[in-house]
Amino acid sequence: MLWGFKTVASIDIWTLEHFLSGISIGMLVMSINSKLMLKHFNVSSEKIRTSHFDIVAVLLLAYLWETLEHYLETGLAGATVEYWLQGVEFWANRLIFDPLVTVVGYYLAKSYPILVNPARAMSLLWLIVHIFVFPHSMYLHEIF
Numbered sequence: 001m002l003w004g005f006k007t008v009a010s011i012d013i014w015t016l017e018h019f020l021s022g023i024s025i026g027m028l029v030m031s032i033n034s035k036l037m038l039k040h041f042n043v044s045s046e047k048i049r050t051s052h053f054d055i056v057a058v059l060l061l062a063y064l065w066e067t068l069e070h071y072l073e074t075g076l077a078g079a080t081v082e083y084w085l086q087g088v089e090f091w092a093n094r095l096i097f098d099p100l101v102t103v104v105g106y107y108l109a110k111s112y113p114i115l116v117n118p119a120r121a122m123s124l125l126w127l128i129v130h131i132f133v134f135p136h137s138m139y140l141h142e143i144f
Helices: 015-041 052-073 081-086 089-109 113-132 137-141
Strands: none
Touching: 015 081, 015 089, 015 113, 052 081, 052 089, 089 113
16 A cells, blocks of 8 residues: 555655655755765865765665664553554555655755755644644544
């Protein structure tokens, strides 16, 4: 199934949060990599024609998050967190689509840096509402 509940679908409601996070993380990675390239190699980021370093860093962060999320979903942090997460994500969601939309968010941040601050604000609002208002992570999906 392409769209649906996170345990059976490739794309769920939280894919939107991964996209917004990708915009924010993408800008952070670009700025850190730019500083590192200048400091250690004395090369300006404008002279680097590839974004491979950025993409690798964004994917590393995305997969680190997915690994942590998997362990939280299996009950590592207790039954309350396990209930809130509402099951273990479908493998395609975890390994393909969530990291993919994070990279798409990076490319959007690279092309349109003006979108970074609104994306950060929307991401923060999303997390506040879903963590402190809704009873569990799939509540919004159940409404729709």
